Amino acid sequence: MDASSRLTERFEEHRSHLRAVAYRMLGSLSEAEDAVQETWLRLNRSDTSEVENLGGWLTTVVSRLCLNMLRSRETRREESIDAYPTDPAAGREDGVDPEQEAVLADSVGLALLVVLDKLAPAERLAFVLHDMFSVPFEEIAPMVEKTPAATRQLASRARRRVKGAPLVPDADLGRQRRVVDAFLAATRGGNLDALVTLLHPDVLLTADKAVIPSAAAIVVSGALPVATGAMAAMQRAQATQTALVDGVVGLAMAPLGQLFLVLRFTVVDDLITAIDVVAEPEALHAIDIAVLDA
Numbered sequence: 051m052d053a054s055s056r057l058t059e060r061f062e063e064h065r066s067h068l069r070a071v072a073y074r075m076l077g078s079l080s081e082a083e084d085a086v087q088e089t090w091l092r093l094n095r096s097d098t099s100e101v102e103n104l105g106g107w108l109t110t111v112v113s114r115l116c117l118n119m120l121r122s123r124e125t126r127r128e129e130s131i132d133a134y135p136t137d138p139a140a141g142r143e144d145g146v147d148p149e150q151e152a153v154l155a156d157s158v159g160l161a162l163l164v165v166l167d168k169l170a171p172a173e174r175l176a177f178v179l180h181d182m183f184s185v186p187f188e189e190i191a192p193m194v195e196k197t198p199a200a201t202r203q204l205a206s207r208a209r210r211r212v213k214g215a216p217l218v219p220d221a222d223l224g225r226q227r228r229v230v231d232a233f234l235a236a237t238r239g240g241n242l243d244a245l246v247t248l249l250h251p252d253v254l255l256t257a258d259k260a261v262i263p264s265a266a267a268i269v270v271s272g273a274l275p276v277a278t279g280a281m282a283a284m285q286r287a288q289a290t291q292t293a294l295v296d297g298v299v300g301l302a303m304a305p306l307g308q309l310f311l312v313l314r315f316t317v318v319d320d321l322i323t324a325i326d327v328v329a330e331p332e333a334l335h336a337i338d339i340a341v342l343d344a
Contacts (some may be wrong), residue, residue: 057098063220066103070114074178075116076164077307079151085115113175114193120171148306152289156305161293161341163307165212168339176201177208207344212339217297226299226317230292233315233322234301235281237287244278249273250297250321257327261311264282268327277327286310294340312337 073084089112101107166174172194179185187198216223236244256274257268270276289305301313316324
């Protein structure tokens with residue numbers, strides 16, 4: 051086997067790991083594949099004869115590439131604050147199989163991808179590499195041009211954002227989650243009767259005008275009308291996951307990990323008395339999303 055073939059073989063041994071790192075950094079399979087491909091090109095142009103840990107070298111390269119891509123993304127967001135996908139799952143033309151990306155997003159966790167997208171680039175890199183791939187802070191620090199101690203603080207801040215801060219005691223949070231999980235399961239399964247039993251007879255649902263393009267917000271009252279409306283979103287419920295929403299249990303709909311809308315619930319005596327559906331970009335940006343422990 052010649053040197054070129056051996057280098058290719060060694061890179062392929064690390065490809066799946068590099069893609070896993072890049073996807074968690076970028077939240078986009080097409081961008082992750084681009085970062086992995088660029089990592090291969092850089093490897094091919096570099097003299098790695100004295101590199102003892104090729105996996106570590108490759109992880110550093112792909113991480114730096116992802117960090118630059120995240121920073122570029124932040125700049126574009128600042129220059130175009132109105133840029134927001136009307137439906138992240140629609141109109142993709144990047145050659146990536148949507149089903150493959152949907153499976154990957156679900157395996158990582160839709161809510162986690164949403165939270166990661168809200169982190170600053172350096173925070174995201176520190177959290178992903180250390181907490182998800184056990185890379186020491188001493189190796190991460192040069193990537194973000196900080197000391198190991200400062201890098202540890204970046205990961206700590208990110209960790210607090212990921213876990214969130216519940217506004218209710220654990221027991222109440224558990225009861226909320228059981229009700230919301232049941233609501234999601236009934237919606238996904240198209241079980242109208244089960245859904246009705248979870249709703250207070252006078253439940254009130256409000257949805258901003260971005261949920262269904264209209265001139266005004268939508269208001270629906272009564273268990274059966276609200277449950278019937280939820281059935282219309284059965285397909286989209288497959289891309290929905292429980293999350294901590296402004297400190298209480300809610301649902302985040304995030305096709306391919308891109309936040310599309312949020313459902314906030316009011317639960318009283320194990321019945322849902324109110325549902326607030328938020329889809330307007332500015333309102334979504336202001337919502338604090340965090341990951342619920344499994």
